[in-house]
Amino acid sequence: MNLRMCQVLVGCILLQATLAFGADWAGKVVGVLDGDTIEVLHDGHAERIRLNGIDCPEKGQPFGKKAKQFTSTMVFGKEVTIHVVGFDRYGRTIGEVMLGDGRNLNRELVKAGFAWWYRKYSKDFRLGDLEDEARLANRGLWVDPDPIPPWEWRKRPRSDH
Numbered sequence: 001m002n003l004r005m006c007q008v009l010v011g012c013i014l015l016q017a018t019l020a021f022g023a024d025w026a027g028k029v030v031g032v033l034d035g036d037t038i039e040v041l042h043d044g045h046a047e048r049i050r051l052n053g054i055d056c057p058e059k060g061q062p063f064g065k066k067a068k069q070f071t072s073t074m075v076f077g078k079e080v081t082i083h084v085v086g087f088d089r090y091g092r093t094i095g096e097v098m099l100g101d102g103r104n105l106n107r108e109l110v111k112a113g114f115a116w117w118y119r120k121y122s123k124d125f126r127l128g129d130l131e132d133e134a135r136l137a138n139r140g141l142w143v144d145p146d147p148i149p150p151w152e153w154r155k156r157p158r159s160d161h
Helices: 003-020 065-077 107-111 125-136
Strands: 022-035 036-044 045-051 079-087 093-098
Touching: 003 079, 022 045, 022 107, 036 079, 045 107, 065 107, 107 125
Parallel strands: 045 093
Antiparallel strands: 022 036, 022 079, 036 045, 079 093
16 A cells, blocks of 8 residues: 555544544444443444443442443433543443433433442543432442442452452
């Protein structure tokens, strides 16, 4: 491939990424991988969406299954709107997931006590307020007096039992 073709190809890829960034699109949820990661049909394929600004318990962690069940109940098989915020290092789309009734799934998870506000990656202070409310009401994972945030859980050494 010559230099000009490479430049055109890179330009097209950058244009596509620029157009996708910040763009809203709608699709049917066809998969729920865990509480904060879903798959939504977009342009004929399942696109993986990582919910922006939150972090749900991991699958092997207390409340991980309940977070996934909550997300499934809210969106599986339903049409949602994705507001693309960016892309993560794994190539997943990072987004806000809007439900048909106008509610924000990201916020609903925190409100129900099935996710932390991921302060490291979000400046949405409303998520912080919702987390505080869930803590005070002992909703979801906040029934545990000392829940372990998923970002700390992931750092723990894994046993081979």
